Amino acid sequence: MNQFYYDTVTKMEQFGVDDEYIQGWQCGFLRNPKREEQRITEAYEAGYADGEEQNTDNFANWVKG
Structure with missing residues (x-):
């Protein structure tokens, strides 16, 4: 597994x-189908888009507070 991903x-x-968000990021990063x-939730969609770009910014x- 990729160390950056982990x-x-x-x-x-x-x-x-x-x-x-985490699940979306994981799916996007791994190029899994949505x-x-x-x-699909707003958090999942945002995570997927960031994961596709390998973006951590x-x-x-999306921190729950």
Whole structure:
């Protein structure tokens, strides 16, 4: 497994990022197909887009507080 992927997911989990965002980021990063349309949330969509770009700049916006 890619160390960047592992480190990023671990960091998001430690920060308490929304699970939907994390799942979206993982799917986007791994180039998996998106979920069925009725199961896509705003957090998942944002995570997927960032994962596709291997972007870690936005996950702090999805920390649950």
